[in-house]
Structure formats: structure tokens, C-alpha cells
Amino acid sequence: MKLLTHNMLTSKCLKGVLVGYPLKIEVQDLRICEVNCNLDFLIRVIPRIDYPVLYTAMETLGYANDLPSEKPEDYQTNEEFLKKLHHALFEIEIINGNLLCPETGRKFPINDGIPNMLLNEDET
Amino acid sequence: METPLVHLTEIELESVYEPSEDSFLLIDALELDSGYFEYNNPTLCLEIGVGSGIVITALAMALKKFCYSYFLGLDINPHACKVTKKTSDTNNVNIEIIQMDLLNNIQNKNIFDIIIFNPPYVVTEALEIFDNKLINKTWAGGYKGRQVMDKLFPMIPHLLSAKGIFYLLVIKENEPTNILQLFEKFNIIGSIIIERKIQGEHLFVLRFKKVIH
Numbered sequence: 001m002k003l004l005t006h007n008m009l010t011s012k013c014l015k016g017v018l019v020g021y022p023l024k025i026e027v028q029d030l031r032i033c034e035v036n037c038n039l040d041f042l043i044r045v046i047p048r049i050d051y052p053v054l055y056t057a058m059e060t061l062g063y064a065n066d067l068p069s070e071k072p073e074d075y076q077t078n079e080e081f082l083k084k085l086h087h088a089l090f091e092i093e094i095i096n097g098n099l100l101c102p103e104t105g106r107k108f109p110i111n112d113g114i115p116n117m118l119l120n121e122d123e124t
Numbered sequence: 125m126e127t128p129l130v131h132l133t134e135i136e137l138e139s140v141y142e143p144s145e146d147s148f149l150l151i152d153a154l155e156l157d158s159g160y161f162e163y164n165n166p167t168l169c170l171e172i173g174v175g176s177g178i179v180i181t182a183l184a185m186a187l188k189k190f191c192y193s194y195f196l197g198l199d200i201n202p203h204a205c206k207v208t209k210k211t212s213d214t215n216n217v218n219i220e221i222i223q224m225d226l227l228n229n230i231q232n233k234n235i236f237d238i239i240i241f242n243p244p245y246v247v248t249e250a251l252e253i254f255d256n257k258l259i260n261k262t263w264a265g266g267y268k269g270r271q272v273m274d275k276l277f278p279m280i281p282h283l284l285s286a287k288g289i290f291y292l293l294v295i296k297e298n299e300p301t302n303i304l305q306l307f308e309k310f311n312i313i314g315s316i317i318i319e320r321k322i323q324g325e326h327l328f329v330l331r332f333k334k335v336i337h
């Protein structure tokens with residue numbers, strides 16, 4: 001699972017959960033994989049992500065130094081920033097670990113890169 | 125569109141949907157719009173109920189020729205998730221995969237430019253959709269074959285981007301005209317873009333877009 005995917009996930013469908021966002025991350029195995037970077041694509045992606053949530057995820061993974069805590073104003077033309085953003089969104093992969101509901105602590109396991117978000121009937 | 129290589133083992137076939145006429149019609153429907161994609165560069169693409177992963181992989185392979193995009197595939201069936209991963213790897217595309225019930229864990233943000241769903245559409249007893257056998261979940265649609273897709277429809281307006289397109293495969297018994305009317309209430313207009321009669325089934329692909337004011 002890449003961090004762009006984490007950026008979209010919520011546990012709000014759990015009974016009693018109000019926001020359920022962002023999910024916390026626990027990592028067991030992580031992989032860095034090289035992916036071709038395309039600046040046009042990144043510029044199209046930026047308006048669709050929650051930047052503070054991405055930054056917090058990077059912090060959790062111990063990579064706070066690899067991304068500025070705030071999106072620079074000139075992000076569309078700041079190539080150095082876009083490359084860092086590309087790395088954060090697409091090159092870091094969580095292979096095994098857990099996602100956690102921020103309100104209830106309910107764990108959603110990630111195995112082999114695939115998060116399992118299914119709930120039992122009595123949880124919804 | 126190029127057809128991806130898909131290989132399902134006997135064991136996988138026990139629970140994962142084997143690519144069939146409906147899968148291919150959906151790929152043909154996407155192909156009709158490839159000119160539009162080339163011009164509009166879809167950024168984030170989503171398929172619900174990926175099964176073997178054939179449809180989203182075909183889309184990823186086609187888009188790769190002219191733009192960068194992100195692909196997310198969901199399925200309630202863990203085996204389908206694994207097979208989709210294998211299918212995407214075999215065909216050298218990158219697809220993110222999550223085991224999920226419909227769109228239950230996706231944030232309500234209008235970020236997806238393409239959403240695809242080939243739902244369990246076969247008309248069955250209402251209770252059949254609660255059968256836990258995973259292979260039944262590939263086809264059992266309950267009353268009018270609509271029970272699973274009807275649960276998804278209200279979520280679409282919250283996820284589709286302003287220029288986003290939703291592709292839905294249905295059969296005649298699902299009452300496509302009624303589905304088109306239902307979406308009008310969400311300010312989303314749709315039409316039939318392709319249909320095919322095969323033995324025992326009349327398949328349609330509906331395409332929906334938001335009405336821009």
C-alpha cells in the first residue's frame with residue numbers, strides 16, 4: 001500500500017465512529033521501490049490529497065526529513081519539492097503492518113501490501 | 125485495447141470470477157472512450173469488484189501509453205485481491221489493491237476521474253446475496269439483480285470528480301432505464317454506450333457524468 005492510498009482511507013463506517021480519518025499506521029515491513037516520476041501527473045494529484053495527513057504519515061514512518069511539513073506556495077514549479085512528494089506518495093510501500101481507526105483503535109491488517117478493511121456484521 | 129494476460133489456477137477459479145463476456149464488454153466500452161482519455165488524462169481511477177483484475181489492468185495498460193495515472197482496485201474477496209495483484213504484475217502495471225466492501229472505507233472526496241463497476245448482477249432470491257460463499261458474491265444480485273449495486277449508487281456522487289465518468293455493467297433484468305432515472309436525482313446523467321446479446325443475457329454498459337452547472 002502506498003501513502004496516496006492511505007490518504008483516502010477512513011474507518012467512519014465503524015459503529016460510533018464520527019470521522020475515522022486519518023487512519024494510524026503501524027509498520028512491520030516497508031519497501032522502497034523506484035517509480036518513474038512525472039511532474040504533470042503530480043501537479044494533477046496535489047489538489048486531491050490531504051497534505052498534512054501525508055506529512056503525518058511520513059513522520060510516523062520516520063521520514064519526516066524527506067518532506068516539508070507544509071506544502072510550499074510555489075509547489076507547481078518547485079521541482080525539488082515535487083520529487084520529494086513523488087517519493088512520499090509512490091515510492092514507499094507498506095508491505096505488512098496495520099491501519100488503525102483513530103477513534104476506536106480497531107486494527108485493519110495489511111498483508112502482502114493489501115489492506116483488509118472488512119468489518120464483522122456487528123461492527124457497522 | 126490490449127487484453128491483459130490473466131491466469132487463474134483451479135483453486136483460484138473456485139472463488140474468483142473468470143473473465144467473461146461482461147468483462148470484455150466493459151473493456152470494449154472503455155476503449156470507445158480512449159480518445160477522450162488521451163485528451164483528458166484521467167488522474168485517479170477506481171474499480172470496485174476487480175475479480176481477476178482484467179478490466180482495471182486493461183485500462184492501466186491503455187492509459188500508460190499516453191499518461192500517468194493512479195489505479196485503485198477493490199474487492200470483498202481476498203483471493204480476487206491477490207489475483208489482481210498477480211495480474212497487474214504480469215502485465216507490468218501498478219495497481220493498488222484493497223479488500224473492502226463496496227466503497228465503505230473511501231473518503232467522501234470528489235477525486236476519481238474514472239470509476240468502474242461490473243457488479244454481481246444476476247437476479248436471485250433476495251437472501252442469496254447474504255450467502256458467504258465467495259463465488260456466489262461474484263454473481264448473486266438478489267431482487268432484480270439490483271441489491272448490491274443499489275447500495276453503491278448513492279456513494280458515487282461523493283467520489284466522482286467534476287469531470288469524472290462512472291461505467292456500470294448491467295443486464296436487461298436490472299432495468300437500465302430505471303437506473304438512468306435514479307442517477308438523474310443525483311444530478312448525474314447517463315446513457316447506454318454499448319450493448320451485446322449473448323446466450324441468455326442482454327448486457328449493457330451505462331456511462332454516467334456529472335451535470336456541470
Ligand SMILES: C[S@@+](CC[C@H](N)C(=O)[O-])C[C@H]1O[C@@H](n2cnc3c(N)ncnc32)[C@H](O)[C@@H]1O
Nearest residue numbers: 141147173174175199200201225226242261262
Ligand atoms: C461480476 S464480477 C466482476 C469481476 C471483474 N471486474 C470482471 O469484470 O471480470 C463481480 C465482482 O464484484 C465483487 N463483489 C461482490 N460484492 C462486492 C462488495 N460488496 N464489495 C466489493 N466487491 C464485491 C466480487 O467478488 C466479484 O469479484
